[in-house]
Amino acid sequence: MNIEFQLNNKNEMIEVDPSRRLLDILRDDFGLTSVKEGCGEGECGACIILLDGKAVNSCLLSAGMIAGKSILTLEKFNETDEYKLIEKSFLEAGSVQCGFCTSGMVMSTAGLLNVNSNPNETEIKEALSGNLCRCTGYQMIIEGVKLAVEKIEKEIPLVKSQSRKEEKNKEVPSKQNVKLQRKSLVEILNILDDRDVTIISGGTDLMVKNAGGSGVKPKFKNEPLFIGALEELKQIKLIDNEIHIGSAVTLNELLVNENISEIFKKSISEMASFPTRNIATIGGNIINASPAGDTLPFLYAVDAKLVLKNKNNERMISIKDFILGPGKTIINSNELLTEIIIPAKIYDVNYYKKAGSRKGMTLSKASMIGMISFENNLVSDVRIAFGAVASTVVRSRELEEKIIGKTNQEAQSVYFDICGEYEKLIKPIDDSRSSKKYRKDVCLNMLRDFFVKFDK
Ligand SMILES: Cc1cc2nc3c(=O)[nH]c(=O)nc-3n(C[C@H](O)[C@H](O)[C@H](O)COP(=O)(O)OP(=O)(O)OC[C@H]3O[C@@H](n4cnc5c(N)ncnc54)[C@H](O)[C@@H]3O)c2cc1C
Ligand code: FES
Ligand code: FES
Secondary structure, three states: OEEEEEEOOEEEEEEOOOOOEHHHHHHHHOOOOOOOOOOOOOOOOOOEEEEOOEEEEHHHOEHHHOOOOEEEOHHHHOOOHHHHHHHHHHHHHOOOOOOOOHHHHHHHHHHHHHHOOOOOHHHHHHHOOOOOOOOOOHHHHHHHHHHHHHHHHHHOOHHHHHHHHHHHHHHOOOHHHOOOOOOOHHHHHHHHHHOOEEEEOOOOOHHHHOOOOOOOOOOOOOEEEEOOOOHHHOOEEEEOOEEEEEOOOEHHHHHOOOOOOHHHHHHHHOOOOHHHHOOOEHHHHHHHOOOOOOOHHHHHHOOOEEEEEOOOOEEEEEHHHHEEEOOEEOOOOOOEEEEEEEEOOOOOEEEEEEEOOOOOOOOOOEEEEEEEEEEOOEEEEEEEEEEOOOOOOEOOHHHHHOOOOOEHHHHHHOHHHHHHHHHHHOOOOOOOOOOHHHHHHHHHHHHHHHHHHHHO
16 A cells, blocks of 8 residues: 655655554664664553654554654654754753663653643653653653753744744645545445454554564454544534534543543543553544443443444444443444534532553553532432443442432432442452452442542
């Protein structure tokens, strides 16, 4: 397959197997060795590059996902004034020892500065959440980035940085010259009707599940079909008090959308790392139907509806009827998940907790979402859902209804009763990450915590 894209400000066209990892293409075909391979699974950040200005893990991208896109690696970024100040700051702050992680750290920093020119320490930590360093120590790297932010602000003032951007844009050959080579929704649905394919959206799950190792292309079950760049699947619209989210909307796109509630954003912000969230999609998370899928507790809690399309028809189904068990859904092979519909309602009290061993980069051991609304001092609505502690999300409308219509004080009095009932529904498993007793205890503690929170 011929793929056209921009690499370090130059138009390129390569004939390539669309499954090949971008990481291998950059290193082996273009000799861009600043792009390192650490883990090959999206965990270490050594392979981070900028894709259309956003930091992403090149080990999680395949050739088919870069058609019409711009890629920037350290080999070109190091010509900028911004890079020179980052380099100087890293040296001053002692942010480098062996240097293996450094190009990934620098590209993550560049990605951060593209969206936030004056990040605080929390935002810096968040942007570097997907970068591991085995020797320097993170504080020195964070200090290096803080210093770079100060220097860039002082030495490249806004006016200059604006004209710098314009200058940079002048150098870039027009993206219009790069053919987009992307299929339309109709073409995708025709292909799904015609043959068995492997749908790839963000690819963050499939690239890891089907990885062949360094330099070896991932082996997908069927011909890969890339849907992640489809404009029709990338919209977020508010229609009649409902939010329609395209299935290829990425987790980070949800995080910056004004229609998405803060509590949904909280659960998303604790998923994966910043660069992985730049490519991972909500649709992929749902179709995986993993008991530990972190968008699911919220989507179950709000009774999300899913739109499934094939060549001739469309159907809508609630998420609880869509997911049958771990990795199992009712989607047919000729269907595409196109849209997720959630109510725009905001609750008065919102609670979300995820237990995992490393924030954002680990599968949930247990999670809980709780939302409650009051009207005239009575509970008018309540939603409680637990993730990762049964084959699918645990939610019981029957138990929620025991709280509805009660005053706050009355609601507190049914806590023990409800807690006992949830204890029966929560059926975690023992595995290498934690015991079922730990998981159950954590859930019941979260439930207690939620009741305490709305009692205030
Ligand atoms: C380092 C790392 C950390 C992670 N951390 C978390 C985490 O904290 N929490 C969490 O929940 N997940 C996590 N994940 C898993 C993964 O990133 C998410 O599940 C992500 O949302 C998957 O989306 P995707 O677009 O990348 O899926 P893909 O890999 O593209 O697809 C996943 C599955 O969905 C199918 N599919 C995708 N879109 C559609 C569609 N529109 N219609 C029909 N089928 C479709 C694909 O065929 C495939 O079977 C992590 C993954 C990595 C690599
Ligand atoms: S090689 Fe580790 S994140 Fe890509
Ligand atoms: S400096 Fe050695 S891994 Fe970070």
